Every structure is written in structure tokens, then in C-alpha cells.
Amino acid sequence: MVQQEMLGPVENAVGYVLKEAAVALRTAMDAVLRPLQLTVPQYACLELLGQRPGLSNAELARGTFVTRQSMNVVLHGLEERGLVIRPATAARGRELPAELTPAGRDQLRAASSAVSAVQKRMCTGLSPQRQQELLETLAACARNLSPGADTPVPGPPRTP
Amino acid sequence: MVQQEMLGPVENAVGYVLKEAAVALRTAMDAVLRPLQLTVPQYACLELLGQRPGLSNAELARGTFVTRQSMNVVLHGLEERGLVIRPATAARGRELPAELTPAGRDQLRAASSAVSAVQKRMCTGLSPQRQQELLETLAACARNLSPGADTPVPGPPRTP
DNA sequence: TGCACCATGTCAGCATCCTGACATACGCTG
DNA sequence: CAGCGTATGTCAGGATGCTGACATGGTGCA
DSSP: OOOOOOOOGGGGOHHHHHHHHHHHHHHHHHHHHGGGTOOHHHHHHHHHHHHSTTOOHHHHHHHHTSOHHHHHHHHHHHHHTTSEEOOSSOSSTTOOOOEEOHHHHHHHHHHHHHHHHHHHHHTTTOOHHHHHHHHHHHHHHHHHHSTTTTSOOOOOOOOO | OOSOOOOOOGGGOHHHHHHHHHHHHHHHHHHHHGGGTOOHHHHHHHHHHHHSTTOOHHHHHHHHTSOHHHHHHHHHHHHHTTSEEOOSSOSSTTOOOOEEOHHHHHHHHHHHHHHHHHHHHHTTTOOHHHHHHHHHHHHHHHHHHSTTTTSOOOOOOOOO
16 A cells, blocks of 8 residues: 555544544543443443533433433443442432442542543643643534534633 | 542543544534435445445445445445445455445535535634644544553644 | 465454433423 | 423344455565
């Protein structure tokens, strides 16, 4: 195969590099989470539950960008492994608020540490200001594309 | 180690907003490509072929972040619809260089225009400098996470 | 020349995730 | 109070993508 390093315009498209970075991050996270017997959605679920205990299945699904059905199987898997608990019956409505077990908190600690290392590696060479800028810019992009984007959100304020 | 390396609230994690933006972009692209009877991978394949004709299946797969197998079915689908052509037999090695048909070029033009509009909408409120910065920062992040990241790439030059 | 090595295309099997649909439970409004 | 809309959990069904494996063809090295 001829390795013609012809830099095509694709590499200059925002969407392309966005996908590229997302795939790279996903792959790296998957690699460090595998020794912990966790998939990325499972980790996302644990992380979200750790920060906001009592979230329902649907809320967790929205927070991790998957459907309720997918989150349901994730939750059942974590439940069988004793990492999270859910009441057998709903106290209010149909919501079954999930919470971490002590074992779940332990797993989360290890996983969070590993993922944090990956993020740090990803941001190698970026100044804190630049990282913050990236954060705000990406958030603005997501808002601009959200369905109810009738009122386009202006970019974050420039750092003085 | 007493002080665990913990992440802040999910909304402040780079990985979270990165995923959020990627999902939003994917959803928006899917919405505008559906009227054209194109999926996102199919569009990516057409776009790549339009810019670099003669790419093989494996090269297209790498360029669109999927496996050779997935790109194979995408390619076959586009071939059946008369949007791309591939030689029946390999002239060199086993590579089957694909190219766009005139119909494929037409489809690509329409799709590319639609996707470009989406990207523009995503970047609403972002100055050109900020967009360029986003591009370079994301590229640096992807490089930092790529498997052969033995030599971490320094961030792009600071904007004065 | 022979041989290990890598890349490509392809097949089968499996995992993951989503779309569509349904029954239930709450809130609101007339 | 009845009815409508909304949200939740759950059950198939299907689409999509990946891992594992194989045969083939080119490449580099002894």
C-alpha cells in the first residue's frame, strides 16, 4: 500500500476530528476498564450513580446517551454483580431509584481513577486554560445541535 | 494514596462533553441524511471517496473508524445502488480500488451540502479562531490517545 | 530461492444498541 | 370525577457493528 501522506480536507472538518477524538477516547477507556470487568456504559452508569444517587433507569439512560432499554440491561448486569441495588417495587410512580452498594463504590473508585488517567493522557500538552476552553466549546457545540436549538446559544465568553 | 484521583461532576469532564457533542452531531447528521437515503457511514464513505478516489476497502474502513467488514457491507450497498464501482478483480494484490459513479458524485454533492450546513449550525457563535482552535485541540487529543503515543504530541501553538 | 511476516478481502457467529409497541402510573384540565 | 397527555419500565424484533478466523497475495530478510 502506498502511504501517500496527502492531507485531505476531511482531516480539516470539525466533525471528522470530533469523531476521531471520540473514538480514540472510547477505545482508550475500554482498554483500561477491561481489567476491571467493566464496559464503558457500565462505568458511565456507576459514575453517574456515584455523583447522583437515586437516579432512575430513564434518567441514567439520558445521562449516558443510550436508550432506556440499553440502560436496563446494564443495570441488571450491575445488579447481578452486586454493584448496584434497586428496590423491587416502586415507591412513587414506576421509577426504581438505583443506588451503589459498597462494592459498587469500590469498583467506581478504581474505575474513576483509571478513566481519569486516560483523560489526563488525552489532554497532554494542553494548558488548563485550553482544556477549559475545549470544555466550553464542546458544550456550546452540543447545545447548538440539540433538537430544541431554536435559540442558538452564543459561544462561551472569551477569556479576558 | 489518600487523595484519589477523582473526576469532578460529569458535566465538567472532557470525556463527557466530547461524547455529548459527538452524539449530537451524529444525530443531526443522521436527520439530514435520511431524506437522501444515506446513513452516516455511507456518507462518510462517499465523502472520502470523493476526495481520494481509488481507496481500497481497508483504507476506507480506517478513514471512517469502522472495521473492514462493516465497510464491506457499506460498500456493497452503495455498489448495488450504483453510487460506487469496484473492479471485479484486483489488479494489484487483493485491493479493489473503489470510485464514485456520476450518480454517486451527485448524491455526494447533496449530502455534503447538508452535512456542511449541520457543521455550520454546530459552530454557531464560534469565531473562526475558536473553530480552528477546536480543530487543533481535538486533533491533539486524538493523537495523544492513539496506540503509538509513545511520544506525546505537544499542543498546538498558542494563539497570541 | 525459501520463508516468515504483514495486509487484504471475506465468511460465520456473536454482542450491542436501537425502533416499535404495550401496560401502567402520575399530573393536569375541563 | 373523567379524560388526556406525559413518563416510566418492559417485551419482542431487527439493524448495525465487532471479534475471530481463514485463504490469498505482496514484502522483506536470510
